[in-house]
Amino acid sequence: MASPSPKSPEQTEKTKQYDRQLRLWGDHGQMALEHGHVCLINATALGTEVLKSIVLPGVGSITIADDKTVSDDDIGNNFFLESSSNGLNRGSEALRLLLELNPAVQGHAVQEPTDQILRENPDFFKAFSVVVATALEDKTIQNLAQHLWDINVPFILCRSVGFLGSFRIQIKEHAVVETHPDNEQTDLRLDVPFPALAEYLDGFDIDGVELKDHGHIPWIVILYKAVQKWQISNTNCWPMSRKQKNEVKSIIEEFIRKDENGIPINEENFEEALRAVNTALMPTFLPTNIQNLLYSSAATNLTKESSPFWIMCSALRNFIESEGKGKLPLRGVLPDMTASTEHYIKLQNIYRSQAAMETEIIYRKVQQIIAQLHCENISEGEVKLFCRHAHDLYLIKGSNIATEHQLGGTVAAYISRYLEEPDVMMVHYILLRAAEMFRSEHCRAPGDWEPEGDIAMLKTCVNKILSDISCSPFPKDDHIHEMCRYGGAEIHSVSAFLGGCVAHEAIKIVTKQYKPVNNTFIYDGASTNTTTFTF
Amino acid sequence: MATGESQTPDYQQRKWQNLRKLLERSGPFCHPDFEPSAEILDFIMNSCKVLIVGAGGLGCELLKDLALMGFKKIHIVDMDTIELSNLNRQFLFRKNDIGLSKAKCAVEFVNKRIPGCEATAHHCAIQDLDEGFYKQFHIVVCGLDSIVARRWLNGMLMSLLQYNDDRSLDQSTVIPLVDGGTEGFKGNARVILPGMSACIECTLDLYPPQKTFPLCTIANTPRLPEHCIEYVKVIQWAKENPWGTTTGLDGDDPQHVAWVYEKAQERALKYGIANVTYRLTQGVLKNIIPAVASTNAAIAAFCATEVFKLATSCCVNMNNYMVLNMADGVYTYTFSAEKSPDCVACSNNTQVMEIQAEATLQMIYDKLCEDQLYMMKSPGITTVINGRNKTLYMSSIKSIEERTRDNLKKKITDLGLYNGADILVADVTTPNTITIKLKFIENIDVEMSR
Ligand SMILES: [Zn+2]
Numbered sequence: 001m002a003s004p005s006p007k008s009p010e011q012t013e014k015t016k017q018y019d020r021q022l023r024l025w026g027d028h029g030q031m032a033l034e035h036g037h038v039c040l041i042n043a044t045a046l047g048t049e050v051l052k053s054i055v056l057p058g059v060g061s062i063t064i065a066d067d068k069t070v071s072d073d074d075i076g077n078n079f080f081l082e083s084s085s086n087g088l089n090r091g092s093e094a095l096r097l098l099l100e101l102n103p104a105v106q107g108h109a110v111q112e113p114t115d116q117i118l119r120e121n122p123d124f125f126k127a128f129s130v131v132v133a134t135a136l137e138d139k140t141i142q143n144l145a146q147h148l149w150d151i152n153v154p155f156i157l158c159r160s161v162g163f164l165g166s167f168r169i170q171i172k173e174h175a176v177v178e179t180h181p182d183n184e185q186t187d188l189r190l191d192v193p194f195p196a197l198a199e200y201l202d203g204f205d206i207d208g209v210e211l212k213d214h215g216h217i218p219w220i221v222i223l224y225k226a227v228q229k230w231q232i233s234n235t236n237c238w239p240m241s242r243k244q245k246n247e248v249k250s251i252i253e254e255f256i257r258k259d260e261n262g263i264p265i266n267e268e269n270f271e272e273a274l275r276a277v278n279t280a281l282m283p284t285f286l287p288t289n290i291q292n293l294l295y296s297s298a299a300t301n302l303t304k305e306s307s308p309f310w311i312m313c314s315a316l317r318n319f320i321e322s323e324g325k326g327k328l329p330l331r332g333v334l335p336d337m338t339a340s341t342e343h344y345i346k347l348q349n350i351y352r353s354q355a356a357m358e359t360e361i362i363y364r365k366v367q368q369i370i371a372q373l374h375c376e377n378i379s380e381g382e383v384k385l386f387c388r389h390a391h392d393l394y395l396i397k398g399s400n401i402a403t404e405h406q407l408g409g410t411v412a413a414y415i416s417r418y419l420e421e422p423d424v425m426m427v428h429y430i431l432l433r434a435a436e437m438f439r440s441e442h443c444r445a446p447g448d449w450e451p452e453g454d455i456a457m458l459k460t461c462v463n464k465i466l467s468d469i470s471c472s473p474f475p476k477d478d479h480i481h482e483m484c485r486y487g488g489a490e491i492h493s494v495s496a497f498l499g500g501c502v503a504h505e506a507i508k509i510v511t512k513q514y515k516p517v518n519n520t521f522i523y524d525g526a527s528t529n530t531t532t533f534t535f
Numbered sequence: 536m537a538t539g540e541s542q543t544p545d546y547q548q549r550k551w552q553n554l555r556k557l558l559e560r561s562g563p564f565c566h567p568d569f570e571p572s573a574e575i576l577d578f579i580m581n582s583c584k585v586l587i588v589g590a591g592g593l594g595c596e597l598l599k600d601l602a603l604m605g606f607k608k609i610h611i612v613d614m615d616t617i618e619l620s621n622l623n624r625q626f627l628f629r630k631n632d633i634g635l636s637k638a639k640c641a642v643e644f645v646n647k648r649i650p651g652c653e654a655t656a657h658h659c660a661i662q663d664l665d666e667g668f669y670k671q672f673h674i675v676v677c678g679l680d681s682i683v684a685r686r687w688l689n690g691m692l693m694s695l696l697q698y699n700d701d702r703s704l705d706q707s708t709v710i711p712l713v714d715g716g717t718e719g720f721k722g723n724a725r726v727i728l729p730g731m732s733a734c735i736e737c738t739l740d741l742y743p744p745q746k747t748f749p750l751c752t753i754a755n756t757p758r759l760p761e762h763c764i765e766y767v768k769v770i771q772w773a774k775e776n777p778w779g780t781t782t783g784l785d786g787d788d789p790q791h792v793a794w795v796y797e798k799a800q801e802r803a804l805k806y807g808i809a810n811v812t813y814r815l816t817q818g819v820l821k822n823i824i825p826a827v828a829s830t831n832a833a834i835a836a837f838c839a840t841e842v843f844k845l846a847t848s849c850c851v852n853m854n855n856y857m858v859l860n861m862a863d864g865v866y867t868y869t870f871s872a873e874k875s876p877d878c879v880a881c882s883n884n885t886q887v888m889e890i891q892a893e894a895t896l897q898m899i900y901d902k903l904c905e906d907q908l909y910m911m912k913s914p915g916i917t918t919v920i921n922g923r924n925k926t927l928y929m930s931s932i933k934s935i936e937e938r939t940r941d942n943l944k945k946k947i948t949d950l951g952l953y954n955g956a957d958i959l960v961a962d963v964t965t966p967n968t969i970t971i972k973l974k975f976i977e978n979i980d981v982e983m984s985r
Contacts, residue, residue, distance in 0.1 A: 011789070011813060019620045023818065023825040024719055046601075053828040076550035079599050079641040083650055101626050135727035162557065163840075165848070170817055216756065238804060336759055344758040345807045355658070451560055485562035489553040492603035493839040496596070500832030501865050507829065514720065525840045526564055527855035530867040 011017075014104075017289050021057050028381075029178075029511040030058070034104075035511035039063045039125065041114050041133035042234055043094035045490050047159040049185020049499025050079040050132050051098050054506055060099070061106035063128070066091030067113040071465075076162060077492045078297055081222075095264045114140050122147055126417070129510045130154040130500060134180045137407065138440045145170055145401035154509050157401060159432050161445070162486025163525035165498040166432055168535070169505060169517055170401045172426045173298075175309040175384050176394040178513045185391060188351075190224050191238050191283045194330070196350050201225075201293035206255060216340035218347055219273035223280060226251040226273070245277050252277070269338040284327055286320065293395055294320070302369065308378045312386045315365035329358035359387040396518050405433075412469035418533070419471050425522045425531040427474070432522075434461040454484045494525045540653055545651055545764070546576040546605070554605050558655060564963040568847045575847050579605040580651075583846050586672040588688055592638035592826055593678025595627045596643050596835030601676075602652045604843050608673070610662065610981050612657040618787075618870075624828040634644040661688055662966070669694060676713040676842050678835060679822060680741055683912060683963050685714065685882075688838060689727070689735035690965035693880040696730045702883060704730045711845050719825040721858040722834035725872065726841050726852045729881060733844055733872035735856060736880035739910050741872070760811040763799040764819040771798055786821035795820060828862055845874040877908060880965065885972055888958075892975040897943040903960060911962040918958050920951045927958070947973070 015022065022030055036059045040047050043066045051062055068074075070085040070093055078094070085093040092109040099107045110117070110124075114136065118126050127130060130146055133141075133155070141157060149170060158167035176334065193201060201224045226248050226380045230239060236302040239248050244476045252273050294300065298306070299313035306314075321325060332355020334348045356520070363383040370377060387395075404411050418426035438454075438461045446458040456513060458480050465472050509514045520533040545551075558575040565571075576870035585606050587597045602610055615637050617628045627644040630639070646652050657664065661684060668693050669675070679685050692712050698813040704874070712727040727734050752758070753766045772784045777794055785791050796816040803811040816822065822908035837857065844852050858874040859865075876882055890899060896916070903914040915929035927950055928942050929935045944949060952958070952977035961968045 013619070016619045018623050018822070019814070019817075020826040021623050021828075022814070023823065024827060025939040049832065053832050056626055056828040072549040076548075077553050077603055079603060082648055100629070100780040101620075158757045244679065259840075289945035338752075339756065339758065341756050341758055341806045341808075344756075346958075350665060350760075392909070447556075451562075483563045484565055485556070485560045485619050487560070489795050491553060491557065491558040491840075493836045493843060497833050497840070500829045500834075500836060501861065503832070504827075504829035504861050504865070521668075521865055526850045526865075528837075528840075528857060528869055530865070532864055532866075 005473055018462060023512050025511050031514050032511045034058055034060045037061045037127055038506055039131045041065045043091045044135050045078040045492055046495035046499055048078055048094050050456055050498045050502045053503030055098050055101045055105050058102055058104050064091035064095050064107040067109040067111050070197050077490055083239050090221055092101040097302055097398050102358055102453055103281040110504045117123060117152045118143055118147055125153055126151055130506050132156045134158045136141050140438045142405050143401045145245045146288050149400045153170040156502055157474055158498060159323050159436060160490050160495040160498055162489055163494055164428055165494050165523040167502050168401060168520045171398040174396040176512055176515055177389050179394045186335055189282055189284055194354050196354060198243040200350055215269055216343060217269055218339040218343050219337050222252060223276055224274040239281055249274055260295055285399045286328060290393055293393055302373060304375050311369050312366055315369060316390060319362050323361055329362060330355040358382050362387055394515055398519055407468050416469050416471045426522055427479050428522050430462060431479050434458060434465055435483055447484030447487035451484035455481055458484055498523060538759050546580050547974055558847055562637040564903045566851050569584045569848050576605055582607040584672045586675045586970055588677040589613055589679045590641045592624045592831040594623045594836045595641055596680055597676055598641050598837060600836055600839035600844055602645050602649045604839060607651060609654040611638050611662055612641060614660045624826055624831050627739045670709055674711050674842055674845050678715050687966055690727045690880050690967060694967045698883055713838045713841045715834045717830045717834050720830055722830050724834055724837045725856040733874045734881040736784055737875040737878045738872045740907055757806055760803060761804040761819055763808060763811055765815050766802060767795045767798040768820060786848055792817055806859055879969055887974050888971045889974050892948060894947055896947055911964055916958055916960045920939050
């Protein structure tokens, strides 16, 4: 027998290597990642663990800024340092070993302290898609955060002490089109069928269908017919209440064919129609969060500097107000359902064509805006993606870490509210901050040499923070004692957990897919607790 | 290494300073039994034996994590060899390593990077190692993608349990199992104390049912691109045997995948179905689970922290199941999975199966496959009649399957089974034969018609 030799489709070395992640963020997500440049300040165990999970999936380039020299305890908890690294620059050593993971990634090391870079070459940071920093002093954190806020570069600050860890994302504004929700709402428009759909559904004669094809009618048709029948005695009404929906269900049950003994024939599509009554009859509406987004000033007052996201929001709003008649563009996705191929494909094409038509209208609106503003072009692919996910658009408006650290604005009230509960994770947050304050004042970690002696001094730091936010001191010293016990130790598995999470968030920010943490994540490895705060 | 330290024992070196702070100091949140001392790190380094099962995405991370948490006597077992698609997360491997043993490569790398680490590799299936092997470990940590293998390993650890005369558990036979798993941006981790807390078999309902497509849809009414691919895989391949009757479809052979892809495209075109892609074809053929470095890193580290707690008693372990979702923010949820009193693997009770006297062997077989308690893959059923073993049904060996196939249709009473009879069941999901006592119940339908 002659061996078949089919044409092998284009499968590059790269798509093979990245196959498992391309299934999550797609080729376009990968391309965004490969254009990303991530900066790490301080190649501690936490720092290198972050970079590890960014280098492996193939970020464009990394830069490590670290002026420290490798010590024995660095080697003890950091996989990207080796015995021979002792005494050498930590960033350069870590960079060398990290780049071995993926030859496609570019790397640079800068041996200057962050304060000096901020003073002498603040533009250094403009090149990055995101800056990740760890083991910084409080003052440096504030200066760096303020600078990155001003130049609009996303910043992730992370900490790892003993069993405790945290990261805080500072990003002025972050829009996500592809949020990848677990349960995507279906968008079927049965209550407001567009002309092509109405024509198809109205032309469908359920009773005229032969028995063998009866089990192949898509449930959408069954449901639509049942509601129409229901509307004969409920004019100008849409089934909303449980009672009304049950009435629709009874009508569907009447549709089911019976055998010669009057026993209903089990047909999967009718079962599906009955199950769909509760979800698919939800009226088509414009979700409030999307409405707020579309009418926010960024979307209504476009300038030449407006991002593609806001330009598309503006075009979308215009569509909703005119052609869309108050509705979002059709999603154009038909869920799988029991049906003959012919029925299903026909229905699928009806939804797809309508969605394509509406996308086309919005694309033209986008082009008009671009022509008016003389700004950079937005591709049709981008607009398509935007319309496809218009129901799930997501925007984070971030806050400044410098403000948080000065306990300004609403931060004090926010913290004290959690402390009153009392929320132990907020206590951990205070301790992490207090330990940083201690380090600034005493140039070492609390409990670095011996724990008991530092309890009183750390308590002073804790109380300073608590009094700044008008909270009373903690009734017990146990968490302060625990922090002193840690003595500034960085435990590898705690850092590795956080490193995985921070890398993940950095990738979300660079690819603009999936919702990142908003904005502070706290982890306690001892009690295996995690939580998210929004400062 | 600083010269002044070359004489001091390893666990006293400055290199391990971070761990020593945790282990040589007491704190208000420590485990009640925790006694801080230098001996704990000494134990981790020189006595505590840990087995890592799987040297893939989780296994590589676990090996690194545990080695940097002071563990030295680490064994790692994996039968797989390195592939290009592993390299986006299995960070101990390079392109030059493709085709080599995962376990061996991982061990070589970590032993070199971390002086003093004495990891040992086993390039074989977990089923090739016996009780004596598993018995030597203090803790087993598992990072597998196969549910069957995970269940087998769980069964092995449960079978090591011994009970005292008063039926109480002999604590010295308990080997804790820490288990991690990931899928895309989601994962889970759990701590199992065999015989004491919920085991893998106790909570089989936590695994989502496998997605399958009905044969009639694939053959007659395809609607999705997956249906077309599945058709070529299940029906067309066997019909056309493109590489001859002796060559089965191999999802790892790019020629095979390309053939399926082309045929699926033809079928899709015929039915007007869009979006059959090469990537999708591969995904359906190999049942590929998406995977990314970051999720693996987080889950493995979480497991490593629990291993460290078990080995040092420095704090209480999590109780006992954690789910992680990194798709929408980063979210964890911990709950206590409950031990099932009837668990096939970890309860010390006699297994009883209620069945009608009129039942056929097929009904027992189906129960073993479908009942949440068993969820077996291809159980082999034997019994003992008059002191002699009798095979009732076994599908794993072709000649026996053919010889015993007819038994499935027979009534169990015609096969010599009776109320109170024991059946012995073997399956890939467990290393041990399970004895199940039959308990006849009245047929309710018969009762009503009387
Ligand atoms: Zn169990």
